[in-house]
Structure formats: C-alpha cells, structure tokens
Amino acid sequence: MPAAIEASCHAYLGTTMHSVTAAADSAVRHDWTLAEIQALFALPFNDLLYQAQRLHRRYFDPNAVQISTLLSIKTGACPEDCKYCPQSARYHTGLKAEALLHVEDVLAQAKLARDNGATRFCMGAAYRGPKDKDLDNIISMIRAVRGLGMETCATLGMLTAAQAQRLADAGLDYYNHNIDTSEDYYREIITTRCFQDRLDTLRYVRDAGMHVCCGGIIGMGEGLSDRAAMLHTLATLPEHPESVPINQLVQVEGTPLHGRAAVDPFDFIRVIAVARILMPKAHVRLSAGRTQMHDEMQALAFFAGANSIFYGEKLLTTDNPEQDADRRLFARLGIHAEALAADADLGQGAGAAEKHEQRRATT
Numbered sequence: 474m475p476a477a478i479e480a481s482c483h484a485y486l487g488t489t490m491h492s493v494t495a496a497a498d499s500a501v502r503h504d505w506t507l508a509e510i511q512a513l514f515a516l517p518f519n520d521l522l523y524q525a526q527r528l529h530r531r532y533f534d535p536n537a538v539q540i541s542t543l544l545s546i547k548t549g550a551c552p553e554d555c556k557y558c559p560q561s562a563r564y565h566t567g568l569k570a571e572a573l574l575h576v577e578d579v580l581a582q583a584k585l586a587r588d589n590g591a592t593r594f595c596m597g598a599a600y601r602g603p604k605d606k607d608l609d610n611i612i613s614m615i616r617a618v619r620g621l622g623m624e625t626c627a628t629l630g631m632l633t634a635a636q637a638q639r640l641a642d643a644g645l646d647y648y649n650h651n652i653d654t655s656e657d658y659y660r661e662i663i664t665t666r667c668f669q670d671r672l673d674t675l676r677y678v679r680d681a682g683m684h685v686c687c688g689g690i691i692g693m694g695e696g697l698s699d700r701a702a703m704l705h706t707l708a709t710l711p712e713h714p715e716s717v718p719i720n721q722l723v724q725v726e727g728t729p730l731h732g733r734a735a736v737d738p739f740d741f742i743r744v745i746a747v748a749r750i751l752m753p754k755a756h757v758r759l760s761a762g763r764t765q766m767h768d769e770m771q772a773l774a775f776f777a778g779a780n781s782i783f784y785g786e787k788l789l790t791t792d793n794p795e796q797d798a799d800r801r802l803f804a805r806l807g808i809h810a811e812a813l814a815a816d817a818d819l820g821q822g823a824g825a826a827e828k829h830e831q832r833r834a835t836t
Contacts, residue, residue, distance in 0.1 A: 501754055505708045510701045513747045518739060522777050525746035528753040529778045537811040538803070539593070539756050539781040541626065542586035546614065547573040547598035547607075553630075553665045555653075556729040557693060557722055560599040566727035573598065576613045583618045589796055591784050592813045594618045595626035595649065601665070602631040612643040619644050624813065626686060626716075631670055634677045641681035647716060648678040649686035655702035658695045675710070684715040688760065691744055692722035692736040700744055708751035716781065717748050717755045721762025738770045742777050749778025756781040768802050775808065 513521065529535055548571040551560045559566040583594045596614060603611065615625050626647035627640065640648065652675075653659065656668040678685055689703045707714060721741055724731045748757050758781035759774045766774075784796060803809065 501713065501752075503709055503711065503713070505705060505751055507701060507705050510705050510708070510747065510751065511698070513750060514697060514701055514743055518743070521743060521746045521750075522773075525749040525778045526776060529749055529780070532753050533780055534811070536806075536808050537780065538775065538808050539758075539811040540591045540784045541593040541595050541758075541781065542582075542589075542591040543595040543597060543783050544574075544579065544582050544586075545571075545599070546579055546596045546611070547571065547600065551599040551630075552601050553663065555663050557662065557690060557725075559725040559728055561728075564727045564729070566725055573607060573610060576610065576617055579614045580617045580621075583621055583623060586784070587621055587623055589784065590810050591623070592811070593624040593626055593647070594621075595628065595647075595783075597628045597649075598630070600630040602633075603629045603636065605636070608636060608639055612639065615640070615643045615645050619646075622813075628686075631666065631674045632677050634680065637674075637677040637681040637683070641683050645683055647684040647686045649716075649718070650674050650678065651688050651690070651718065651720075652703060652706060653689050654693060654695050655699035656706065657702065658693075658699040662693055672706075679712060685712070686716035686718065687714040688716075688718035688720065688748075688758070690720040690722055690761075691741055692733060692762075693730055694733055697740075701747075704744070704748055704751055707748075713752040713755050715755055716758060717752055718758040718760035718781075719744055719748060719779070720760040721765065723761050723765075735765075738766070738773075742770070742773050745774050745779050746777040758782065768805070771802060772806055775806065780811070 516524070526535070548560065548568070551558070552562060554561055554563050558564075559568050562570075579596065586594055596611070596618075598607075598611070600607070611627065611629065615627065618625050624646045625644065626649055627645055628649035631650075632640070632648075637648070650671060652668065652671050654662060659668045675685055675687060687707060689700075691700065695703075707717060719741075721736055722730060722733065724733060745757060745759070748755075757779050759771065759779040760783060763771060763782070782799065784799060
C-alpha cells in the first residue's frame with residue numbers, strides 16, 4: 474500500500490472504528506466515504522473480522538447459510554468482450570454454445586435443486602441483453618419454478634425498463650447484474666459496454682420492484698483502491714442490494730485473464746468482511762471460485778460474514794464444489810441451510826409495485 478494511502482487510513486482508523494461500532498446500533502448507512510472504506514481495509518485482520526462478525530450476528534443467524542442453485546439456460550455465443558468470461562464469442566475456450574433450454578428441462582433441474590436443499594433457483598443466459606421474444610419463454614420458466622415454492626433469480630444481461638417490468642410482473646424475485654469492479658478499472662475488463670450501463674439496469678430492476686443481486690469479481694488485476702471503490706458504489710446506492718456475490722476469478726484457458734496471479738486468501742476474506750460491514754442486512758454470497766478454496770478459507774469467509782453459496786457442481790459453465798463436499802463442510806462447522814423467509818411471497822397475488830412499496834416501508 475502506498476505510504477500516503479496508509480497514512481490516510483491510519484488517520485481515519487479511530488473514527489472508523491467508532492462509526493462501525495455505532496452502525497450496529499443505528500440505521501443502515503448509505504453515506505460511506507471512500508476514505509472510510511479504505512480505512513476498513515487497513516484495519517488489523519482480527520479487528521476487521523471482529524467488527525464484521527459483530528454486525529453479522531445482529532442481523533443474521535451466524536450459523537445459517539442461504540443456498541441457491543444456478544443453471545445456464547442459454548450458453549455461449551455472447552457478443553460481449555468480458556475478459557474473464559468463457560462464454561464470450563470472441564475467445565476460444567472450447568465451450569459449446571447451446572440455445573435457450575426448454576421450460577420442461579429447466580423445471581426438472583429446479584426440482585432437483587429443491588430436493589437437494591436449495592431455496593432459490595437462478596437462471597443465467599449469455600446475452601448482451603435479451604430479445605423480447607426470448608422473455609416469453611423465460612417468463613414461463615420463472616412461473617414454473619415459483620410454482621415449486623422456490624425463490625427465482627435471473628441474470629440475462631442488460632435490460633430495458635419495460636423488460637424489467639415484465640420480469641417483475643411475472644414474479645421474478647431477484648435480478649443479478651454485477652458491476653464486476655470499480656468504475657475506473659471497468660474499461661480494462663470490458664469495452665463493449667460502460668459502467669453506467671450496469672447502473673442503469675440496476676435502477677430499472679429496483680424501480681420495477683425486484684430484489685437486486687449485485688457484486689463483483691476479485692483477482693482480475695485490480696488494486697485495493699478498485700476493490701474499495703466497487704464496494705463504495707454498492708454501499709452508497711439508495712437501497713443496498715439484497716444479495717452481494719463476491720466472486721474469486723475462475724481462470725479459464727483462452728480468456729485474456731488466464732494466467733493472472735492468484736488472489737491472496739486474506740485479501741479475499743477482507744473483501745467479504747468489508748462488504749458485511751458496509752451492507753449489514755445483505756446476504757453476502759461466497760460465489761465463484763470455491764473449488765480453489767480449501768475448507769479453512771471457506772470457514773473463514775463464513776466467519777467474516779458470508780452467508781450464501783451456490784450449491785451444485787456447475788456455476789453456469791465453471792466448476793463448483795460437489796454437493797457432498799458442501800454437506801460435509803457444513804456438518805464440520807455446525808452450519809445449517811437457511812430456511813426460506815416466512816414472509817417470502819411466492820404467490821402471484823401482489824403486484825411488483827405493491828411489493829416494492831411494502832419493502833421500502835420496512836427499511
């Protein structure tokens with residue numbers, strides 16, 4: 474860390490410790506400064522984890538982890554140039570493109586996920602943005618999965634306001650749209666869209682009344698300042714994302730980011746802890762990259778505030794720990810699967826706008 478930044482962080486240390494402690498006894502903040510977030514990253518490791526665990530226990534059962542399953546419903550042939558993604562048509566990764574799945578096939582996978590303990594089923598399609606005709610089939614998938622008593626999530630690329638409203642009216646609970654990294658570093662990773670495009674879609678999703686799932690990727694060559702800035706963007710949104718996935722880069726041969734230096738495990742855990750402090754009511758998901766994490770690292774991530782995982786052997790097109798391995802780890806740690814929230818509305822009665830106003834009234 475440059476000396477000037479380190480000195481600034483230490484200067485803010487005392488006030489930050491006080492503000493974090495106060496945050497546990499006051500309303501969730503949306504006015505974090507970048508300097509405060511950099512100071513959190515500069516805390517001694519044990520102090521940072523103590524503060525994160527303290528807040529985590531205030532808002533969540535510390536031994537419960539929300540379980541989701543992610544299915545690729547349309548694979549490959551994406552026109553975007555995201556340097557981390559094997560689904561880009563621009564890179565030669567050996568991935569076979571597959572058309573949009575049939576509703577019956579998606580429903581069968583959702584039933585299997587439910588029977589294995591998942592409470593949320595996420596559907597991902599490799600689009601820059603979906604065509605309106607594709608949404609007809611995807612909406613049928615959403616309604617079928619909700620009929621199983623599961624929460625639904627989709628990640629389909631950029632949306633228009635009208636498309637977001639259609640998905641909300643169909644009952645989609647969550648929409649995933651990661652910002653990936655800081656605004657400054659974004660152009661180093663993606664050139665076919667801009668950072669503001671991501672924020673626009675997030676606004677359309679929120680305005681339509683859906684929950685937001687939004688996080689980023691660690692290990693793409695970004696600096697500490699980029700990690701702080703990424704979390705600053707999320708923590709200063711008018712409403713925090715309900716779900717914040719923190720991904721460790723999965724390096725795929727053929728993508729431009731293949732061969733990057735591995736992330737220091739302690740640096741990754743710091744991102745989890747800072748995310749927990751900044752957004753204490755959000756589920757922080759230990760997302761992609763878990764196959765490269767030993768059990769001790771995952772346990773430390775749960776202690777730092779991660780309380781959600783993807784369950785199943787694939788995350789879209791990359792490997793994920795086997796379900797039996799997750800069960801064994803949970804048993805060793807005394808962790809149990811989080812039950813579906815009692816107030817989760819999986820019926821088709823309430824409109825998206827009404828549900829959105831109800832959530833706003835309780836936050």
